[in-house]
Amino acid sequence: MRTETAAVIGPIVADLETSGYAVSIDEDWGPSPYDPHSAAREVMVRTAVGGGNGILVGAPGDPVTAEMVAEAAHALQDGIIEAGFYETGTATIWPSCPRHPATHPLTPTTRGDEVFWSCPGTGELFCRLGELGSSRA
Ligand SMILES: [Zn+2]
Numbered sequence: 716m717r718t719e720t721a722a723v724i725g726p727i728v729a730d731l732e733t734s735g736y737a738v739s740i741d742e743d744w745g746p747s748p749y750d751p752h753s754a755a756r757e758v759m760v761r762t763a764v765g766g767g768n769g770i771l772v773g774a775p776g777d778p779v780t781a782e783m784v785a786e787a788a789h790a791l792q793d794g795i796i797e798a799g800f801y802e803t804g805t806a807t808i809w810p811s812c813p814r815h816p817a818t819h820p821l822t823p824t825t826r827g828d829e830v831f832w833s834c835p836g837t838g839e840l841f842c843r844l845g846e847l848g849s850s851r852a
Contacts, residue, residue: 717742720758722779723772726830726845727788727823728760733848734810736795737763747771760787764802765794781825788823788830788844796820810847814839 716725720742728738744759746752754774761767770787773779792809799807808820812834821832823844830844842849 716740717772717775719772719775719777719779720756723783724758724760724770724787724791726784726843727791729845730788730810730832730847731762731791731795736765744769760791762791762794762798765791765798768794781828781830784844785823785825785830792820792823812836813841 720740724740728740731738739761741759741761742756745757747755747757749755749771755777756772756774757769758772759767760770768790770790771783773783795809796806799805799809808817810821810832811817812819812821814834815836819835821841822835824831824833824838824840826840831840832842832844832847833840
């Protein structure tokens with residue numbers, strides 16, 4: 716995986732795999748639809764249940780921001796939640812909030828240049844994105 720791809724999607728892919736969702740990644744999916752002549756890329760990330768999400772990553776050497784990492788996490792999380800709804804009529808709650816388990820999933824939240832999973836109700840931060848396994852293994 717290229718450095719910028721790993722920086723953008725590595726944390727959410729780690730959390731998906733920790734939770735048992737198989738992930739496959741097509742790094743050469745295509746140029747960025749917003750900047751087709753640059754070296755920025757759209758990477759296709761497929762999960763066994765969620766279909767595919769195109770995730771924008773920068774060109775080699777471009778800075779990777781916490782916002783990009785959080786946006787990728789949101790997109791892939793939505794893929795999982797929507798796939799659950801499509802299959803069962805009930806939205807999958809992933810990753811489930813430890814304080815409100817049947818109520819809502821955690822949400823990716825930036826703090827400075829880091830991304831955390833937080834409760835959307837209270838704003839409490841539970842763990843860094845990419846570290847779900849260590850917090851609830
Ligand atoms: Zn909560």
